[in-house]
Amino acid sequence: MDSLETELDRARELDVGELADAIEAIGFECTRCGACCKSEDGCGDGSSTDESDPEPHTATVFPDEIRRLQEAGDYDFRDVARPMPYGIEATPDGPQGETFEWALQTDACGDCTFYEETDGTGACTVHEDRPLICETYPFSVALGGTSQPMGEAVDTEGMVRAHECEGLGRDISRDDAEDLAAALKERAVRELQEAIGVRENYEPTDVEGVVVHDSEGQKRPDGTEL
Ligand code: SF4
Numbered sequence: 436m437d438s439l440e441t442e443l444d445r446a447r448e449l450d451v452g453e454l455a456d457a458i459e460a461i462g463f464e465c466t467r468c469g470a471c472c473k474s475e476d477g478c479g480d481g482s483s484t485d486e487s488d489p490e491p492h493t494a495t496v497f498p499d500e501i502r503r504l505q506e507a508g509d510y511d512f513r514d515v516a517r518p519m520p521y522g523i524e525a526t527p528d529g530p531q532g533e534t535f536e537w538a539l540q541t542d543a544c545g546d547c548t549f550y551e552e553t554d555g556t557g558a559c560t561v562h563e564d565r566p567l568i569c570e571t572y573p574f575s576v577a578l579g580g581t582s583q584p585m586g587e588a589v590d591t592e593g594m595v596r597a598h599e600c601e602g603l604g605r606d607i608s609r610d611d612a613e614d615l616a617a618a619l620k621e622r623a624v625r626e627l628q629e630a631i632g633v634r635e636n637y638e639p640t641d642v643e644g645v646v647v648h649d650s651e652g653q654k655r656p657d658g659t660e661l
């Protein structure tokens with residue numbers, strides 16, 4: 436793979452008009468089905484917490500996005516984010532391991548903590564402050580070092596990839612396509628900046644429990660610095 440710096444240069448050079456053309460060609464309108472906000476095997480309608488161990492929803496959230504969400508709702512850090520579980524193991528002494536990202540916090544059903552559902556229609560309670568990964572779902576760009584949500588792409592047009600979503604293939608206005616394209620470019624740049632920051636600030640640690648290495652350094656699961 437090319438270096439992260441090369442990919443960052445490519446991300447900065449992405450043409451928003453061309454990305455918008457690709458989004459228009461693929462087509463998209465959110466149906467508010469909530470699939471990108473929920474655990475795949477959680478409590479179903481979001482009203483019950485009787486599933487014993489759902490596989491939680493995972494969506495990457497950057498450190499500055501966590502702070503913005505905290506400020507928006509006067510939330511504690513752990514109300515908003517949790518260590519991305521990849522690299523963390525359950526042990527008799529509790530969770531142990533290193534991880535390199537934060538994920539949006541989840542509820543007892545494994546759904547995003549900010550997700551609400553009424554009569555089968557989903558809503559995001561932090562819509563104006565939702566992270567870039569949510570603002571740009573179901574799209575990603577074909578650059579190394581950027582995230583590819585929900586598995587393999589189901590459609591591709593130029594540099595744009597589309598992922599599993601029932602709203603794909605629907606008409607989208609040019610204005611909406613351009614707004615989405617601009618956010619998609621911003622996300623690609625931010626993801627690569629974050630990846631470079633994680634690499635540059637990485638320091639081995641020798642502590643019990645969970646350590647999150649993000650672009651700002653080494654942190655405990657509650658977001659405080661080690
Ligand atoms: S999966 Fe697609 S249609 Fe469903 S809520 Fe997410 S973006 Fe909207």
Ligand code: SF4
Nearest residue numbers: 472547549550559569
């Ligand atoms: S922050 Fe909002 S859009 Fe993002 S996963 Fe949670 S409920 Fe869905």
